[in-house]
Amino acid sequence: MTRNPPTDRRASTRDHASGVEGRLDAADGTDTVVDDRCPEYDVVTTPVLVVGAGAAGARVAIELAESGIESLVIGKRDHGDAHTTWAAGGINAALGSLDPDDDWAIHAADTLNEGHHLNDPEAVELTAKGMPDRIRELDEWGMPFDRTDDGTINQRYFGAQSYRRTCFVGDRTGEAVLETLIDRARELEVPYRDNVMITRLLSDGTRIDGAVGFDMETGQGMLFRTNHVVLAAGGFSALYHRHSSRDDENNGDGQALALEAGARLADLEFVQFHPTGMVGDRYGEEWDGRLVTEAVRGEGGRLYNADGERFMERYSPDQMELDARDVVARAIAQEIREGRGTETGGVYLDISHRDSEYVRDRLPAMVERFDSLGVDITEEPMEVAPTAHYTMGGVGIDFRTGETGVEGLYAVGETVAGVHGANRLGGNSLAETVAIGKHVGDHVASEVTDGDDEPELTGGHRALAEREFRALDDLAASDGTITPRELLDDLGDALWETAGILRDAEGLRNGLDELADIRARTADLRVDGDRTSRSFEYAVDLSFSLTVAEAMLRAALERRESRGAHYRTDFPETNPSWRVNILVSIDDGELSTSHRGVGEPSAAVREALEEGYELDYHHLE
Known part of the structure; x- marks a missing residue:
């Protein structure tokens, strides 16, 4: 297979599936089909279409390119402007830079414990096992990880983790991950197209024949002829009025597209409310729910109610502010509900007891953001309250392949369910994108054949x-x-x-x-x-x-x-x-639910679970 951009491919100007005369648009090499019965639209042909240009989609495309397989990555925003950049605090891998006793099995055990054992054990193990290599890979590709004094990749505590295993670039880790992946994709000449939105997958419920969407800058309709579609379109936390995403992303499009194409969804009831979102009544409506990274607590930040009480001592005396996100979020909600919140509906998060230069070095984006609002976080606390942040549920897949049960349809990243179970371990979202993204890209590459250069489109799917x-x-x-x-x-x-x-x-x-x-x-x-x-x-x-x-x-x-x-x-x-996992599918045009049992982890992970590893927060004191 070649790596030439699909838009450089000159398809026939006559579409034999519909018998409609088209004209070639010389500007980008796509077919523009004109039919009195429907609006004008372009036809683009590609062996693999990757829907979503964040870290998960980029890592799939990189793997495809390294295997010699042509793909087209499309995103709803300008290239590089994906939700990945909002994942600030870090990315997990059991490197043992600071805690040499850490290993992949303990990482997996922490993930299962945080997920309350509804996780797909195979997905968890693939992620935990793969991450040390993925971090070294990102390092080789130029990611500027923070370093220890001896030059190794530094690691910090994150909530509910037994050891310091969260690698980071200050508090802009997601941005650094995406920049690194995009640079690598450009080296490989992976083609992409900005500002395109997919509105329907062409499916008969059993296989994929393409996708339909439109160019958001011109309004032009677009028909993608392809036998392989990878959904990497994010989650659905922005459905909530208070959330940490932008309003124009994480709207559930990936899950809805897959469901309507015949795939099943799982674990949708599990929506993670991050404990620390900004309080709009204090900082302005445009900041309401915006994430205050867990790195603040990972670096020793403390939570206080309006009475000056460090209230996590009552809820979690051992793990304190670094207990599981659901525990901390419910504790904050309880404080506010019982009248111990601030006048503007939050609690205080304070990192001012740490050395100011340390805070500026480790949390530069947070310092800059709050400085712009007249708050010096090295001297005074932030006001925070829970915010909808991440969705553990999504498309059900085979994690070794990314297959959804609909032939030719794959999914990866926050679009899917399985790694995180009932609650996500902080630092695992970025880890999943690169660890599972590599597996999915490798499998899709093995499925592409020479015939996928010119995929057929049935008359029925043309009509759809x-x-x-x-x-x-x-x-x-x-x-x-x-x-x-x-x-x-x-x-x-x-x-x-x-x-x-x-x-x-x-x-x-x-x-x-x-x-x-x-x-x-x-x-x-x-x-x-x-x-x-x-x-x-x-x-x-x-x-x-x-x-x-x-x-x-x-x-x-x-x-x-x-x-x-x-x-x-x-x-x-x-x-x-x-x-059990609760599955959702469409049957006879209606949503229906069913149950599926959860698998068991490997012997190595069971042993780590039995050892009962747990963070002792007071190491930070």
């Missing part, structure tokens, strides 16, 4: 694509009275109130009722602008978000216990009989 283009045109022409942003805001409020940190059956049912009402109101939708407008983008997001929100609510209602990030006040105990 053209129906999608007409539907997008109709959506852009919506002239009702309610904007997509209004409905997305209402959805975010409903989920925060009914499926937030604390849940019960009544609230979850109310959430489904509110969701049905929002769906009904889409009949009066108004899109302001054409297909290049943010309003149109939000309208497309709304469709994905409603689908995933319903699936999440139904899974949360189904799980009648508390486990990890899913806390039911009407079922507050963990029930061993619920050690």
Whole structure:
């Protein structure tokens, strides 16, 4: 296979599948198909389409290129502007730089404990085993890791980790990971295309024949002919009104696309609420929920309520601020609910007891951000409160291959479920992208054949694509009275109130009722602008978000216990009989749930679990 960009391939100007005359667009080498029955659209052919240009998608594409396989990476934003850059604190690997007793099996055990043993054990072990090599690989590719005095890669504590295994670049680790991967992809001449949004996968429920979307800068429809699609489109935490993502990403598009193509979703009820998001009433609405990295607590940051009490001493006297994220988030929520929060609805996070130069060296982005808001974190505390941050659930895959059960459809990164179980260990999100991304890229490369250079598109899928283009045109022409942003805001409020940190059956049912009402109101939708407008983008997001929100609510209602990030006040105990994954699929046009048993870890990991390794926070004191 060649590595030439797919847009350089000159396909025939006559599309034999539909008999429609097209014209060649000499600017980028794509076919522009013109048909009176549907809007104009371009046709792009590629052996592998990677949907998502963050770390997971980039690592898949790198592996493909190193195997000599051509792919096209597409993203909804400018190249390099992916959600990966918001993962600040670090990336896990059992290097033993500071704690030589650490090893991959203990990393795996910590991951399973944090995930309350709903994780896919094979996925956990692939990640933990692979990460030392992936860190060394990133180092070789030029990632500027912080170093110890003797020149080894430095590591810090992160919540619920037995040892210091989180490698970092100050507090901009995700940005550094993505920059390093992009530089490597450019060396390999991996082609990419910015500002493209996929709205439908062409699938009969059993196999993939391509994808449909549009160019967000021009509004032009795009039909991708391909036999292999890798979804690396992120999670769905931005469905909540208070979240750590930007409003225009992590809307559930990857999960919705896979579900509608015939794949199953798993573990959707597990949404991680990070303990420390910025408080909008203090810092401004645009900052509400923005993440204050766990690195602040990893470097010794302390939590205080409005009474000046270091309250984690009551909730977790051994692990304190570095207990599991769900534990710390519920503790903060409890303090606020019982009246010990600040006037603006948060608690205090304080790192000012550490040397100011140390703080500036280890947390430069946090120092800069708060400086811009008139707060010197080396001298005074930050106000924080929980925020929706990460979604453990997603597409069910085979982690050695990335296969989804739909032929030709693969998934990776936060789009999938399995590594994190019921709660994610901090520092494992970036680890999963590169560790599993390599496996998925390697497998997809083995599946590509010479025939994938010119994949066929059935007449039925051509018709499905053209129906999608007409539907997008109709959506852009919506002239009702309610904007997509209004409905997305209402959805975010409903989920925060009914499926937030604390849940019960009544609230979850109310959430489904509110969701049905929002769906009904889409009949009066108004899109302001054409297909290049943010309003149109939000309208497309709304469709994905409603689908995933319903699936999440139904899974949360189904799980009648508390486990990890899913806390039911009407079922507050963990029930061993619920050690199952809840799956969501589409059957006869309706969402349905089923259960699947969880596998057991290997002997090496079982031994590490039995040893009972645990962080002693007081090492930091």
